[in-house]
Amino acid sequence: MAVRVSNSNDGGTVTIAVSERFDFNVHREFREAYRSAEGGKVKYVVDLSGTDYMDSSALGMLLLLREHGGGDTSTVAIVNPGENIRKILKISNFDRLFEIR
Amino acid sequence: MSVDFQTTPRARQFVDWLSIYGLPVGVLGSGLLLTWLQPSPYLAGAAFVFSVAALYWSSRRHGRRMAGAVDAQPRRSGDDAGLADAAQAMGEAGERLGATLSDVDGGLLQVRQLIADAVAGLSGSFNGLNNQSAAQRELTMTMLDGARGMIGGADDTERGMELFISETSAVLSYFVDQVVDMSKGSVEVVNKIDEIATQMESIYQLQSGIRKIADQTNLLALNASIEAARAGEAGRGFAVVAEEVRKLAFDSNVFSGKIADQIAETRTAIGEANEIVGRVASKDMSHAIAAKGKLDHMLGDLGEFNGRLNSALDQMSELACAIEENVAAAVQGLQFEDISRQLVEHMAGQLGGVRALQEQCIRVGTRVQLRQSGAHGDSGAGLSADIEQLRRLTADTAPKVSTPVHQNSMNEGDVELF
Numbered sequence: 001m002a003v004r005v006s007n008s009n010d011g012g013t014v015t016i017a018v019s020e021r022f023d024f025n026v027h028r029e030f031r032e033a034y035r036s037a038e039g040g041k042v043k044y045v046v047d048l049s050g051t052d053y054m055d056s057s058a059l060g061m062l063l064l065l066r067e068h069g070g071g072d073t074s075t076v077a078i079v080n081p082g083e084n085i086r087k088i089l090k091i092s093n094f095d096r097l098f099e100i101r
Numbered sequence: 102m103s104v105d106f107q108t109t110p111r112a113r114q115f116v117d118w119l120s121i122y123g124l125p126v127g128v129l130g131s132g133l134l135l136t137w138l139q140p141s142p143y144l145a146g147a148a149f150v151f152s153v154a155a156l157y158w159s160s161r162r163h164g165r166r167m168a169g170a171v172d173a174q175p176r177r178s179g180d181d182a183g184l185a186d187a188a189q190a191m192g193e194a195g196e197r198l199g200a201t202l203s204d205v206d207g208g209l210l211q212v213r214q215l216i217a218d219a220v221a222g223l224s225g226s227f228n229g230l231n232n233q234s235a236a237q238r239e240l241t242m243t244m245l246d247g248a249r250g251m252i253g254g255a256d257d258t259e260r261g262m263e264l265f266i267s268e269t270s271a272v273l274s275y276f277v278d279q280v281v282d283m284s285k286g287s288v289e290v291v292n293k294i295d296e297i298a299t300q301m302e303s304i305y306q307l308q309s310g311i312r313k314i315a316d317q318t319n320l321l322a323l324n325a326s327i328e329a330a331r332a333g334e335a336g337r338g339f340a341v342v343a344e345e346v347r348k349l350a351f352d353s354n355v356f357s358g359k360i361a362d363q364i365a366e367t368r369t370a371i372g373e374a375n376e377i378v379g380r381v382a383s384k385d386m387s388h389a390i391a392a393k394g395k396l397d398h399m400l401g402d403l404g405e406f407n408g409r410l411n412s413a414l415d416q417m418s419e420l421a422c423a424i425e426e427n428v429a430a431a432v433q434g435l436q437f438e439d440i441s442r443q444l445v446e447h448m449a450g451q452l453g454g455v456r457a458l459q460e461q462c463i464r465v466g467t468r469v470q471l472r473q474s475g476a477h478g479d480s481g482a483g484l485s486a487d488i489e490q491l492r493r494l495t496a497d498t499a500p501k502v503s504t505p506v507h508q509n510s511m512n513e514g515d516v517e518l519f
Contacts, residue, residue, distance in 0.1 A: 024379040027288055028295065057382035060284030064292070088386045091393050092281050093274070 003029040005036060017047040022058040030061050040070040049080035059092055066097060077101060114183040121187060122194065125156035129198075146205040146448060149198065153455055156194070156462070157495050188469035195463035202456050206449065213445045220438035227435070231428040238421040245414050249407070263403055270396050273389065280384050287382030291375055298371045301364055308360045315353035322347035454498035461491045 002019040003026055016033045018026065034044060044065060048054075066074050077099040081089060089100055132148015251261055325343035329336035465487045472484060 024288075024291075024383040027291060027379075027382075031292060054386065056280045056284035056384035056386055057288055057379070059281045059386075060286070060288040060382055063281065063285040064288055084387075084390070087390045087393075091274075091386070091389055092277050 001029065002026040003033050005033040007037075011042070013043045013045060015045040015047055017049075018051050018058075020050060020052055022048065022051045022054040022061075024055070024057040027057060027061055031064070034065045034068055039068040040073065042069075044069055044074070044076045046076065046078045047080060048078060048082070048085055051085060052082055054085050054088055059088070059094070062094070062098070075099070114186060117183050118187060118190060121159050122156070122190060124159050125152040126194070128152040128155045129201075133201075143448070146209070146452060149201050149205060150451070150455060153198065153458060153498075157458070182473075185470055185473035188466040188473065191466035192463050192470065195459050195466060198459045199456070199463075202452060202459060206452055209445050209449050209452070213442060216438050216441050216445075220435050224432060224435050227428050227431050231425065234421060234424045234428070238417065241417055242414070245410060245417070249410060263400065266396055266400050266403065270393070270400075273392055273396065277386075277389050280386075280389075284382045284384065287378045291378050291382065294371055294375050294378065298368065298375075301367055301371065305361070305364050308357055308364060311360075312354060312357040315350045315357060318353065319347055319350035322350055451498070454494070458491070458494045458498050461487065461494050465491055 002021075004017045006015045006017075007013070008015070014034065014037045016030065018030070037044075046062065046065070062076070062078070066076050068074075069076050078089065078094070079101050081100065086100070089095060089098070094100065129148060129152035132152060136148060249261075322343045325346065326340055329340035329343055332339065465484070468484050468487055472481075
């Protein structure tokens, strides 16, 4: 599995961990992962600690996740990105749309 | 010096001459020797002044002594001859002194001219240096300003490299936004295609239901045909219907097969579309990162360069100020011309007095000579008046206590451009 989903005990947080390559090939799994919970009711945490490559389709997927989570009212956090991933997020101004930590 | 008047007149004359002219001639001689060794109008003037002073001193001493001698003894013809000789020698010396004085005068004039010319040239070149330095500074400032304009700074955001870089950066951001937006749309499209594929799957399921129904209809029609055959003649019409139903079932199967083929084709097309859109959605971001990194680096370099430029500009200003100060100091130093001129003028004035003294000496000498040769119309009163005049002139030419120029340092006084 390129994408692993885990729910917190209280069910309020859905953590999606993506494997090495966050690209178009994982789009279906990624979508299923966030669609497992109803948007607007849970917090999403995207764990990129194991990811070392990310292309523009991953950015598109993250934006769709944000829309699913309720757009501007969503709470989506991107955690543990590597240096290159962090640069990509920064260059795309994702630091204004997501909580990156 | 004791003089024995009983010795031969020749020797006495020589002693007298030596007592009067020995010292001045010696001083003048050594002065001339020195001047010859080290040509200098000052030295010549000094030698001359000293020799005249020595002459004056000697003649006064001699005069006092002679007056005593005249008082003590009646005039003798031998003394008269000596006196005439002395007067003649004095006249000759006076003439020579006059020539030297003219020389010294000319020298002083030349010195004055030389100094004035040199100072005029120097102040001209210093002023030129000052002007050129100012022009150079202005040119450099213009160049640096141009460079600053090309780079652009915090206070000049309308042009320059900095603006270019920031605009490029904005364009890059715009493209990144576009790429991300397009990727998002593409993924959305792919999601929709996925949904369509899922729906196609259910259509396929439905189609297989149709095939099942057709198969069962076929079986049913077969059973109906068998039953119709068993019924014999009575079932003949039913057999025809059953055959028609079988045909329909067969057609239905063929139709279902065509639908299945279409679905398969659509599936393939969807898969291809999925792949194409996926390709469009997947853009490598590393180029954008590299470009962004380069732009940031360039901006940093530019900032650094701007800082260096400003510091160079400051240093240039400091240097220009230092040059100006140095030129001002040099021009101030050139005031020595003024002081030297005053000194030379003072010396020339002193020389005038000395010349008058020298002329009076000649006059006295001539009168003594005339008197000794017994010329008519020469009274003692004339000689006394001339000697009195000589004394007055001597007093006048005595060195002044005050110096003509009090300024010894060039740093005093105002700075003026000549």
